[in-house]
Amino acid sequence: MNRDPAVRDAMLAAVPSLRAFAISLSANIDRADDLVQETLLRAWANIDSFEPGTNMSAWLFTILRNLFRSEYRKRRREVADSDGSYADSMRTQPEQSSRVEFEEFREALAKLPEDQREALILVGASGFSYEETAQICGCAIGTIKSRVNRARTRLAELLSIESIEDLGPDRELRAVFSGGTGR
């Protein structure tokens, strides 16, 4: 049995990004945390199937995705964040205008088809390569590229982005989310 403390530390280190991925999949923070917990339990129980030296993070994301997929089929998004618990959980409380844009983007993201959203997030936010993303999602690299492209096109449509300015005061947004505004 591999019970190296380094394994635990690696799992712990992956938790923040696992949560971000889970929340973007489930749109519900409580469910997302349950999903992360179940992922960690599964991973721990099956640690022997993890090949040392390979990407622990990608392995955990694969488990989480599969758990979500099997549960998703049963529950759909019936408990999507209608009570605003996700919004309340946000660390930052940006100014109203930026907050609105943030929410608009999040809502647009939620409207993407499941396949496209997860591909976009894994590549564009989690920082996985196309190859790693293809492994996590169990499909071909070309499929991932296509999904990411369609996701971006759809997002641009949903947000009615016609020019760069339409995306809002980017400097403000970045200042807010870089944590520069401490209040």
Added chain:
Amino acid sequence: MRERKQPSQPDENMSVTTRPVGSGPALNRDIQTKIGQQLRAVYDDIVDQGVPDRFVDLLRDLDREAFKMEPGDKDSAE
């Protein structure tokens, strides 16, 4: 299968050249970059919350159980 070499834009996984999809117009690179930035803002907002206590506790408990089998449990905090 090799990925095609992309024009230099080192910080962006998102900056792959987009072909037109369906009848929609191709997205220009600036818009792609903006979408990428907003996506990461949403994502990083959660990442920056760090590790909630419940997961620290969970892994500590799992670890402790695992080490019970071994003599000299050094993890005796709390």
